[in-house]
Amino acid sequence: MVRYELTGADLSEVRFAISPLNELTLSLRALRDPGRFPLHLPWLRAVEAADLDREALLALTNQRLWTPDFLNPRPRDPLARLEEELEVVAATPPPRVRADLDAVHFDAVGRPAALDGLPQAVLRRVLAALRDYWEACFEPHWQRMRAVLEADIVHRGRTIVHSGMATMFADISPRVVLADDLLTIRLVTSKVDYRRTTAGIGLTLVPTLFSLNPSTPISADEPPVMFYPARGLGTLWTTDRPRAPHALRDLIGETRSGLLTMLEAPASSTELAVRLGVTAAAVNQHLRAMRAAGLLTSARHGRSVLYLRSDLGDRFIDAAR
Incomplete structure (x- = not known):
């Protein structure tokens, strides 16, 4: 469970953003376990034919469908560009790369072979794999994907205006509750449990097409972010x-x-x-x-x-x- 304290004026600092990198990274869940994402099957069939570094891509998630925090940075801009986000990832300190990858595979018998080696070399391979994955599987469809994400944000904004912030959060999921300026997010896993304030930082809400439930960073040291399932997924590939x-x-x-x-x-x-x-x-x-x-x-x-x-x-x- 994650609890974010939105005290006083911080309620006005709740912001929405769309992140190509986060969509790219979170979509690895669908590659690892396609059966959990039946609405993406038309897209996944096309992905199967792409020439990708699948070993590296699949090593970036685990059976719980976690992904490394350094690959899910908080978007700096409401309409972030992939290359700008990848530059942020490329600047990740090597100790942080190793720690975040180990946090994902903490209960594995051994680290995936694609993650062996110096962190700098692993990071270069990961970035190359993600760029190829974007060009082959996302770029042809991104305009359509982004339209669904933008439509979700417009809907959330209308809900805030007409019914208030608490109703907007409740509409996202029964797992998300805002009460007395405390936002509680009940995660699927019990392995992540922390409480922190958003004072001076704010909270960023990121709709995604590749999440079944709300999720947050694994670490409490990360800036406050909540990824949540976007509305309209059923229309994406029809x-x-x-x-x-x-x-x-x-x-x-x-x-x-x-x-x-x-x-x-x-x-x-x-x-x-x-x-x-x-x-x-x-x-x-x-x-x-x-x-x-x-x-x-x-x-x-x-x-x-x-x-x-x-x-x-x-x-x-x-x-x-």
């Missing part, structure tokens, strides 16, 4: 067209009725285009028309514009049903 009510399709057409049906959760035009199997230009034209009619709202997050059904759009769907 290309099915949603079936809108017949009356709605007859009224506004197949594509617009499909978009309106899908936008009960925020999404970008890029994500919507992939899911509908049409061009982004065509989707944008429909989205602008429906927003002008009051059926959608939009908000910018980083480089993306996220769309969401408005109250009028909700009533429109309900009436058609």
Whole structure:
């Protein structure tokens, strides 16, 4: 169990961030145990064909699906870039590299062969393996992945505005509770147990597509971070067209009725285009028309514009049903 003390003004220091490196590292859980991540199976089939240093990659996690803290640094920017994050990792002191890897494999009979050798050499191999993994398996899909993560953050922000911080945390997971400025995170493992304040540092919340439950750094010395499962994972790899009510399709057409049906959760035009199997230009034209009619709202997050059904759009769907 991890407890973060969010005292006084620190509640205003709760921030969200998206981290390509953390997605890359946490995805190693799916490589080690694909059965726990059935929604990623379409992506995992493509990963199987990639030419990767699998020995090094799989050595970065264990049976509990832990990953080394130095590979999960707190994002310095809400929209961090992978190369900037890898530079931070490359500067990790050798004793820290060895200690964090040993913390992951503390109960193993022997250290994985890929982690043998001087820490500097191990770190170079790990960085090379992660770069190859990114280029082959993440870069082609990152725009779509990022859209789902950004949509989650927009949803959390709306929840904070309308219902408060405690409701937002409760919506993440029953394992996360904010009471009297104390955030309690019940981890799956009992091996991690500490309490620390966020005073002067703040708390960073990082949505991820590769976590079934909320998680935190292993060590209490790390800056306060909580990784949590992002909403919308079920839509990430699907290309099915949603079936809108017949009356709605007859009224506004197949594509617009499909978009309106899908936008009960925020999404970008890029994500919507992939899911509908049409061009982004065509989707944008429909989205602008429906927003002008009051059926959608939009908000910018980083480089993306996220769309969401408005109250009028909700009533429109309900009436058609």
